[in-house]
Amino acid sequence: MFDSMSNDGNNLAAAIVTTIRDVVGEGDKVLHEPVFRGNEWACLKECLDSGYVSSVGEFVSRFEEALQDYTGAAHAIAVVNGTEALHMALLLAGVEPNDEVLVPALSFIATANAVTYCGAVPHFVDSEGESLGIDAEKLRDYLASIARQQNGICLNRHTGRVIRALVPMHVFGHMCDMDALLAVAEEYGLVVVEDAAEALGSFRDGSHAGTRGLFGILSFNGNKILTTGGGGAILTNNATLATKARHLTTTAKLPHPWRYRHDAVGYNCRMPNINAALGYAQLEQLPVFVENKRKLFARYHDAFSSMPDVKILQEPAGCHSNYWLQTLMLAPDQAGQQETLLEYAQDQGLKLRPAWELLNHQTPYSDMPSMPTDVAEALQQRLINLPSGADLGGDHV
Amino acid sequence: MFDSMSNDGNNLAAAIVTTIRDVVGEGDKVLHEPVFRGNEWACLKECLDSGYVSSVGEFVSRFEEALQDYTGAAHAIAVVNGTEALHMALLLAGVEPNDEVLVPALSFIATANAVTYCGAVPHFVDSEGESLGIDAEKLRDYLASIARQQNGICLNRHTGRVIRALVPMHVFGHMCDMDALLAVAEEYGLVVVEDAAEALGSFRDGSHAGTRGLFGILSFNGNKILTTGGGGAILTNNATLATKARHLTTTAKLPHPWRYRHDAVGYNCRMPNINAALGYAQLEQLPVFVENKRKLFARYHDAFSSMPDVKILQEPAGCHSNYWLQTLMLAPDQAGQQETLLEYAQDQGLKLRPAWELLNHQTPYSDMPSMPTDVAEALQQRLINLPSGADLGGDHV
Numbered sequence: 001m002f003d004s005m006s007n008d009g010n011n012l013a014a015a016i017v018t019t020i021r022d023v024v025g026e027g028d029k030v031l032h033e034p035v036f037r038g039n040e041w042a043c044l045k046e047c048l049d050s051g052y053v054s055s056v057g058e059f060v061s062r063f064e065e066a067l068q069d070y071t072g073a074a075h076a077i078a079v080v081n082g083t084e085a086l087h088m089a090l091l092l093a094g095v096e097p098n099d100e101v102l103v104p105a106l107s108f109i110a111t112a113n114a115v116t117y118c119g120a121v122p123h124f125v126d127s128e129g130e131s132l133g134i135d136a137e138k139l140r141d142y143l144a145s146i147a148r149q150q151n152g153i154c155l156n157r158h159t160g161r162v163i164r165a166l167v168p169m170h171v172f173g174h175m176c177d178m179d180a181l182l183a184v185a186e187e188y189g190l191v192v193v194e195d196a197a198e199a200l201g202s203f204r205d206g207s208h209a210g211t212r213g214l215f216g217i218l219s220f221n222g223n224k225i226l227t228t229g230g231g232g233a234i235l236t237n238n239a240t241l242a243t244k245a246r247h248l249t250t251t252a253k254l255p256h257p258w259r260y261r262h263d264a265v266g267y268n269c270r271m272p273n274i275n276a277a278l279g280y281a282q283l284e285q286l287p288v289f290v291e292n293k294r295k296l297f298a299r300y301h302d303a304f305s306s307m308p309d310v311k312i313l314q315e316p317a318g319c320h321s322n323y324w325l326q327t328l329m330l331a332p333d334q335a336g337q338q339e340t341l342l343e344y345a346q347d348q349g350l351k352l353r354p355a356w357e358l359l360n361h362q363t364p365y366s367d368m369p370s371m372p373t374d375v376a377e378a379l380q381q382r383l384i385n386l387p388s389g390a391d392l393g394g395d396h397v
Numbered sequence: 398m399f400d401s402m403s404n405d406g407n408n409l410a411a412a413i414v415t416t417i418r419d420v421v422g423e424g425d426k427v428l429h430e431p432v433f434r435g436n437e438w439a440c441l442k443e444c445l446d447s448g449y450v451s452s453v454g455e456f457v458s459r460f461e462e463a464l465q466d467y468t469g470a471a472h473a474i475a476v477v478n479g480t481e482a483l484h485m486a487l488l489l490a491g492v493e494p495n496d497e498v499l500v501p502a503l504s505f506i507a508t509a510n511a512v513t514y515c516g517a518v519p520h521f522v523d524s525e526g527e528s529l530g531i532d533a534e535k536l537r538d539y540l541a542s543i544a545r546q547q548n549g550i551c552l553n554r555h556t557g558r559v560i561r562a563l564v565p566m567h568v569f570g571h572m573c574d575m576d577a578l579l580a581v582a583e584e585y586g587l588v589v590v591e592d593a594a595e596a597l598g599s600f601r602d603g604s605h606a607g608t609r610g611l612f613g614i615l616s617f618n619g620n621k622i623l624t625t626g627g628g629g630a631i632l633t634n635n636a637t638l639a640t641k642a643r644h645l646t647t648t649a650k651l652p653h654p655w656r657y658r659h660d661a662v663g664y665n666c667r668m669p670n671i672n673a674a675l676g677y678a679q680l681e682q683l684p685v686f687v688e689n690k691r692k693l694f695a696r697y698h699d700a701f702s703s704m705p706d707v708k709i710l711q712e713p714a715g716c717h718s719n720y721w722l723q724t725l726m727l728a729p730d731q732a733g734q735q736e737t738l739l740e741y742a743q744d745q746g747l748k749l750r751p752a753w754e755l756l757n758h759q760t761p762y763s764d765m766p767s768m769p770t771d772v773a774e775a776l777q778q779r780l781i782n783l784p785s786g787a788d789l790g791g792d793h794v
């Protein structure tokens with residue numbers, strides 16, 4: 001909660017670091033760390049003993065089925081990482097070279113890169129301050145001003161390009177207002193692909209992240225809520241698209257016992273069995289990871305509740321968040337203290353992190369189309385991620 | 398050795414299968430199988446216990462250094478698979494959208510796909526029968542007829558496009574005549590990127606496969622001489638390009654303790670630490686794998702020496718091959734028996750495999766430029782890979 005009484009920069013940084021220490025204890029703390037306390041070793045050993053470590057393998061199927069059960073998605077296709085999952089999902093969603101794809105300016109650069117890999121152009125949009133995700137109302141107004149529709153296709157009046165898709169991203173595990181975003185997408189004939197890289201374990205109104213768009217994608221990178229070393233998954237409820245996804249991600253080879261015929265330019269990006277073995281063991285522990293992260297949120301929330309210049313980001317109404325990264329929000333008039341705090345904390349052995357530089361300001365994307373992103377800009381200066389590993393919320397801390 | 402006496406189809410198939418059985422013994426035999434007899438468990442466990450399973454991790458460096466030592470390449474960059482290794486190498490070699498890249502028609506489709514990922518056009522060339530690689534003499538004549546040079550750039554007179562690069566591929570582990578190919582590339586100002594996906598462990602005139610072009614790439618897929626589950630590596634002797642490769646494959650992020658700034662459209666394709674741990678343990682055994690594969694070659698060679706209608710493919714002069722896949726070559730007049738043999742062997746529990754369908758005949762590439770590929774076409778009908786796992790050449794068979 002922000003109120004008028006406020007500290008000067010150094011005092012604020014010191015007060016914040018002291019409060020973080022009350023929650024996480026002493027010693028060097030990184031932003032996020034994986035936890036291996038389950039059947040990881042047993043699964044890896046079983047995988048190695050089976051002789052199948054590569055893309056054909058039983059753990060891939062077991063991991064995919066477990067993902068389906070957990071998320072409620074009808075189909076999960078495990079791939080080498082979240083970036084490739086998004087690339088594949090966009091291709092399968094019909095994104096073509098020279099199309100535009102609406103992407104939040106406040107995201108990790110992979111969201112825009114995947115669009116670029118399709119030969120398409122990311123078009124950046126602004127965020128809102130509750131979920132940190134795309135602001136649906138602002139998007140609707142913006143499209144009303146720049147787009148026109150023709151035979152169900154949305155065209156950018158300024159660039160002449162087709163605006164094909166919308167990619168909501170669930171920031172730090174907090175889910176966007178999907179109802180509102182799906183409504184705008186429907187009005188304008190946009191395909192929705194959810195970048196749920198950070199949101200495995202998050203639900204909104206009972207739906208798991210990544211299950212309401214035509215596709216959703218997850219990441220299992222080493223810094224995510226669970227890890228497969230490197231990995232990702234494509235989620236979809238559409239059986240035909242799931243079959244196409246399996247085909248496209250395995251070099252588009254036609255089934256035949258010995259002939260090598262391919263009917264499209266395919267990719268080699270299914271998850272290897274050895275990574276799926278790790279993922280399978282990790283997924284068994286996901287409910288515990290989520291629970292511990294929610295406990296960690298509660299501790300941070302309590303600890304910071306009496307500090308006027310900051311607040312701890314809370315899940316939006318209707319959400320049950322995985323709290324992947326715990327997030328401190330500086331009061332608007334304290335935004336200038338972000339760098340001081342990051343430096344001070346770094347000196348004290350705490351690895352905090354600001355949100356990403358906005359994508360529409362990054363070198364490769366500074367010339368791409370963008371709506372004004374004032375809210376995202378203000379947020380970027382106020383957001384700071386805190387040490388968030390699931391173990392920090394566990395009972396052994 | 399081919400001589401005039403020859404069998405009819407079924408007899409030939411039966412005779413071949415019997416001879417294969419003399420070498421590999423009874424039971425179902427697949428084309429290739431990984432062998433895990435070294436420190437795989439120990440390395441995986443060490444990796445898991447370290448907590449670093451993802452892209453930051455010590456096994457990645459250890460694996461890369463071991464690859465450098467073994468191949469003699471100054472730099473090895475481990476990535477998620479051979480396809481991405483080739484994609485990255487082509488980008489770093491300067492392949493741009495709408496360029497043409499010379500690629501053998503006789504290759505796995507990944508060779509052409511990597512070109513396509515760059516927005517470039519594969520242009521198919523013919524092979525010669527000793528190494529099965531690109532025919533340098535034919536290539537020179539062809540370029541003389543279709544290309545012209547302008548300021549050191551090679552232009553295709555028919556399409557107007559720049560012909561940027563040449564991708565020799567070392568088929569089944571047998572190395573192309575690199576001296577001859579490098580000479581043609583130099584004459585025409587082409588960058589050389591070696592697709593050595595199949596040739597880890599192969600040398601020609603003392604140089605390891607993939608170390609003579611500007612870049613070379615390796616694959617560690619589950620069917621290769623050693624496996625990391627899925628994986629590949631970029632090899633180069635150029636320090637500047639190696640640094641660029643590390644940057645491009647890790648999202649082109651600029652080094653900073655907390656800011657997320659990226660100076661290019663990067664990729665997320667470094668090898669995870671857990672896969673590198675497996676690879677490190679496998680690489681320790683590579684000399685044994687090569688030795689066993691060479692023994693297996695000798696056994697097949699002896700076994701088939703008295704059969705007039707076939708020969709076993711032998712390493713080209715000056716080569717020390719890894720014999721990744723053992724290869725039977727049908728006599729020219731027995732090419733029609735390929736399908737009969739494959740079917741018969743399949744029924745007998747032996748998974749043989751023909752060479753790939755030529756890339757210039759595959760659906761996604763049938764409209765791309767191509768020189769006449771008569772030799773590759775004839776070879777494709779005559780080549781059959783035999784069961785080749787390193788264990789089949791070991792002493793316990």
Ligand SMILES: Cc1ncc(COP(=O)(O)O)c(C=O)c1O
Pocket residue numbers: 081082083084107108110111169195197198218219220221231232665
């Ligand atoms: C929002 C977002 N999108 C995409 C990705 C890409 O996932 P990965 O790192 O598995 O490629 C990430 C995570 O790194 C992410 O945070």
Ligand SMILES: Cc1ncc(COP(=O)(O)O)c(C=O)c1O
Pocket residue numbers: 268478479480481483504505507508566592594595615616617618628629
């Ligand atoms: C000639 C050739 N090039 C490229 C590749 C691609 O390697 P990977 O399967 O690791 O992507 C392979 C192996 O599959 C190959 O045989």
